[in-house]
Amino acid sequence: MIMFGGQGSHYAGMGRDLFDEFPEHLALADEVLGYSVRDLCLDDEDGRMTSTRYAQPALYVVNVLTYLRVRRSCRIEPTALLGHSLGEYCAAHVAGVFDFATGLALVARRGELMADAGDGAMAAVIGLDLDAVHDALVSWSGDGLWVAGYNTPNQTVLSGVTDQVRMAKDHFLDAGARTYVSLNVSGAFHSPLMAAARSEFQRVLAGTELRAPRIPVVSNNTGAIHTSDLIAHNLGEQISAPVRWTESVQLLAGRGETSWIEIGPKRMLTPMVEEILASP
Structure with missing residues (x-):
C-alpha cells in the first residue's frame, strides 16, 4: 500500500x-x-x-x-x-x-x-479523543470552527475563521487536549x-x-x-x-x-x- x-x-x-x-x-x-x-x-x-x-x-x-x-x-x-x-x-x-x-x-x-x-486558519488538537473534540465544539461559544480532518483517534484537525481558530486554543486545552498546534497553511481548507x-x-x-x-x-x-x-x-x-x-x-x-x-x-x-x- x-x-x-x-x-x-x-x-x-x-x-x-x-x-x-x-x-x-x-x-x-x-x-x-x-x-x-x-x-x-x-x-x-x-x-x-x-x-x-x-x-x-x-x-x-x-x-x-x-x-x-x-x-x-x-x-x-x-x-x-x-x-x-x-x-x-x-x-x-x-x-x-x-x-x-x-x-x-x-x-x-x-x-x-x-x-x-479567502483567509482562514487550521489547527491540530492532539491528545483528545473524537467525542471530547465534538463536545468541546458544541460548548465553544464562537462561530466559524469545524472539524477538517480525523487524522488519528487522538489527533483532530480544526479549520475555520482565523480569529476563531486562534481563540479556541485555550478552550480545547481546558477540555483536556495535550497540545493545540497552529498549522502552516493559508486558508480554512476542508x-x-x-x-x-x-x-x-x-x-x-x-x-x-x-x-x-x-x-x-x-x-x-x-x-x-x-x-x-x-x-x-x-x-x-x-x-x-x-x-x-x-x-x-x-x-x-x-x-x-x-x-x-x-x-x-x-x-x-x-x-x-x-x-x-x-x-x-
Whole structure:
C-alpha cells in the first residue's frame, strides 16, 4: 500500500535530488503551469510556496517524481493507494484516473480556487479523543470552527475563521487536549468556507475525462474505495469536507494491508498510521 502526503509535508528545497532525474516530467510540468517548478522549489525568493496556489502543484510534482524513483528502484506494484488531501490526486494519477499533466492542471486549478476562497486558519488538537473534540465544539461559544480532518483517534484537525481558530486554543486545552498546534497553511481548507471553491472545482472536474482506477484508491471524502461513477463528485467534495484519514487506514487494514509505504518530502503519515493501527 502506498500513501501520498499533502500540504504540510512540503518545504523549500524539496525535489532538489529529483529534477535532474526526470527532465521530461519537469519540462511538461513547466509547460502546464507556465512557470519553472525547479525555481519555485529551489529558489523561491518571493515566498510563493507559502501560498496554496503554488504549494499544491509543486507538491504534486515532487510526490509523483518520488513515486517514480521508488518504483524504479524497488519495482513495487501497489495493491492499494491512499493520499492525504492533495496527496489523493497523486494516488489517483498512479491509479490511472488521469495522466500526469491532467492531474497537475487539476491540482493547479484546485490551488487557485482554494487560495481565492479567502483567509482562514487550521489547527491540530492532539491528545483528545473524537467525542471530547465534538463536545468541546458544541460548548465553544464562537462561530466559524469545524472539524477538517480525523487524522488519528487522538489527533483532530480544526479549520475555520482565523480569529476563531486562534481563540479556541485555550478552550480545547481546558477540555483536556495535550497540545493545540497552529498549522502552516493559508486558508480554512476542508471546511464550509471552501464552498465556493468546491462548486467551481466540481465544474472543472465535470469537464475532465476521469478513468476508472485500475488500483483501489480510498476517498478522503468517504473513507471508502473510490468508484468510477462517484470519483469526480468525491474529489470535488473533498475541498470542503473533512479528511477521513483514520477511517481510510482502518479500511485498508481490514482488507489485509500490512505494508505502508509513505511517499512525500517529509515523513508525516507513517506516525499517524502507526497510531491508528495500535489503537483498540
